[in-house]
Amino acid sequence: MQLPSDLPRTSGASIQTLAEALPHIVWTADARGDVNYFNRRWTEYTGLTIAQTRRHGWERVLHPDDRPVIIRRWREAVRIGESYEIEYRFRRASDGTYRWHLGRALLVAAGAEAPVTWLGTCTDIEDVKRLQVELQEAVHLRENFVSVASHELRTPLTALRLQLALLQRALARHENIESSVLHRQVARLSAQEARLSRLVDSLLDVSRLTAGKLQLQLDEVNLVTVARDVVDRVREEASQAGCVIDLVALEPVVGEWDALRLEQVLTNLLANAMKYGAGRPIEVVVIRHGSTAELRVRDHGIGIDPSQHGRIFERFERIAATSHFGGFGLGLWIAREIVQALGGSIRVESTLGDGACFAVLLPIRSGHRVRLDTAINDALDGAPT
Ligand SMILES: Nc1ncnc2c1ncn2[C@@H]1O[C@H](COP(=O)(O)OP(=O)(O)O)[C@@H](O)[C@H]1O
């Protein structure tokens, strides 16, 4: 390969000036493959002086796993006289880490007499590579999510369709449907509709929360009223799951919150309690400790191993047998985002097989963020066991 014709071939000095100005590592070698020049960037990056670099010196900053391949490739290129491009890791002297580089070796002049036969560059591509991996992971996460989401949405949709078909058939036959039967069917339809709406809402929330667009509408809210409304709303679903929900609230707990968002938090916690604690009672407690309100949901279901307590609040994280229990792995993440936006925190106490207790702590005034860790501990210490 030739250098561009407008670069003065004889002017070694101008090539060197150019090489020193580049942010990349630049080197040259003679026809035998002996490196005879490295720019300043090389010394800065590897911490090796030119004397330490000469002959095989440069090989020692190569990652041990890459060393044999790179050395073989270089020797082969020198032997047959062929330019090439390859990726490998170099150790950076400033922090001792190995970082990915793109290496190019260009054959610029053939012949044993030419002092510069090879011109090479090494470009740090670690950040680009990392971004690439992150991007791939994000795409994978999204693909996975879309397939889970479509599966999840189909389940209540199929149930809805079946129940509607039953009703339509009865109507087509001009059957007189007994009002108690009709009631039951409508209740089933509305339970499926509720499930479908909740799924669609959580999908909308993911995009809103991810875009950082969670808007709070702060108002004077009685948490007990919120809890009562939600418990009433899910009662049908609870009875289908074989759960009786007991709400314990001795006095109004009023604060400055977003009522709809709090309803969502409790709905998500109750949906989990009904799903993972089907057939067992559920207790909801609303209580005030000084300037902190607490909302607690306790179930008697499958429980969660303490080693997983941190994970379950993350997006898409699911612990329970996913084939057996449907879900997006979003309920707790959404709940935590809302609670944190209100200046509060959420925590779980549970062991495997022994039910779960989720405690939400909220400052009475959302504007005043307070440290809640101690409050949470106090609250959980006082929780019924
Ligand atoms: N009350 C509970 N009992 C047992 N496990 C629970 C409970 N609530 C949540 N989990 C676990 O935490 C995970 C995340 O919960 P969540 O974010 O609501 O997602 P999803 O319910 O869609 O799986 C669940 O998959 C489950 O493994």
Ligand SMILES: [Mg+2]
């Ligand atoms: Mg859930």
